[in-house]
Amino acid sequence: MSNRYEVRLSGAGGQGLVLGGVILAEAVSLYEGNNAVQTQSYGPEARGGASKSEVIISTEEIDYPKATQIDLLLCLTQESCDKYVVDLKEDGILIADSRMVKDLPEGNYRIYNLPIIDTAKEKVGKVFVANIVALGAIAHLVDAVSLASVEKAVLKRVPPGTEELNKKALKLGYDLVE
Amino acid sequence: MSNRYEVRLSGAGGQGLVLGGVILAEAVSLYEGNNAVQTQSYGPEARGGASKSEVIISTEEIDYPKATQIDLLLCLTQESCDKYVVDLKEDGILIADSRMVKDLPEGNYRIYNLPIIDTAKEKVGKVFVANIVALGAIAHLVDAVSLASVEKAVLKRVPPGTEELNKKALKLGYDLVE
Numbered sequence: 001m002s003n004r005y006e007v008r009l010s011g012a013g014g015q016g017l018v019l020g021g022v023i024l025a026e027a028v029s030l031y032e033g034n035n036a037v038q039t040q041s042y043g044p045e046a047r048g049g050a051s052k053s054e055v056i057i058s059t060e061e062i063d064y065p066k067a068t069q070i071d072l073l074l075c076l077t078q079e080s081c082d083k084y085v086v087d088l089k090e091d092g093i094l095i096a097d098s099r100m101v102k103d104l105p106e107g108n109y110r111i112y113n114l115p116i117i118d119t120a121k122e123k124v125g126k127v128f129v130a131n132i133v134a135l136g137a138i139a140h141l142v143d144a145v146s147l148a149s150v151e152k153a154v155l156k157r158v159p160p161g162t163e164e165l166n167k168k169a170l171k172l173g174y175d176l177v178e
Numbered sequence: 179m180s181n182r183y184e185v186r187l188s189g190a191g192g193q194g195l196v197l198g199g200v201i202l203a204e205a206v207s208l209y210e211g212n213n214a215v216q217t218q219s220y221g222p223e224a225r226g227g228a229s230k231s232e233v234i235i236s237t238e239e240i241d242y243p244k245a246t247q248i249d250l251l252l253c254l255t256q257e258s259c260d261k262y263v264v265d266l267k268e269d270g271i272l273i274a275d276s277r278m279v280k281d282l283p284e285g286n287y288r289i290y291n292l293p294i295i296d297t298a299k300e301k302v303g304k305v306f307v308a309n310i311v312a313l314g315a316i317a318h319l320v321d322a323v324s325l326a327s328v329e330k331a332v333l334k335r336v337p338p339g340t341e342e343l344n345k346k347a348l349k350l351g352y353d354l355v356e
Binding site for chain 1: 196
């Protein structure tokens, strides 16, 4: 990967994207030794129910913490996909939930249309772990972070008693990517 | 307040400052109708155990999401106070924990040396609500956000079953400021 790597997690409020961003940033910084900046922006869209969370990863100090040329975009709703795909760079990775995003964008992207929400709901039995399933897929696709580091970061952040559930969600997400 | 208002929450990892920043950003944006950007930066200090979280509040779109001229600085450790007070602007508000920060800075600041951690530990009985006690004090001191908005945002983010504990922590923190 080039030195700066930009990730945006997008979808609706309540899908755990803020926590997802925090976990990803902590995984790459605390357990991989990179620097990270994690940002949430709240404006009129947030009041309308949309949610996004960004993580910038770099081996060097990060001067500008906003994502401008996105390397990996996660979309858990059609609306977020329609809105944010313009910021994804050519050959960038798009992970789109296959239940929610039916209309995939045209363009030179590496598209992974994955059953993230269905996996959370049907295989883990808890739809609220969709964010962790997504992190598993991201861990598979991003060189700067390993599954082991994300797992450590997940276990540091999730409520006590939900560790096994979350580990399972993470591994299932990892395995969604061939 | 002027249009842009910058808050930095600082201390050690495990003090809940990331969650504190998220709650403050959601309070001002979802319940007060302002815009907010909330950022965590993870670098070598984070690996050393330090933690900081920033919230920029504005009525307008926020172009540059990093704090540069801080209006309110929370310090839950001496180290964070020594390190970050240089970024606090003249007449800015410094909230320093009275147990942890014994050596207060010189300068033209509005200093509140408050027993945040002691209040969490002794009056609520849970040291992990120190972040929420701090948010209560911040709600008292920042015009852009009311206690009611912060309470709504707290209740949206804390684990089920801890609502009353957190409401109590918030109110006690609010009352620490005369």
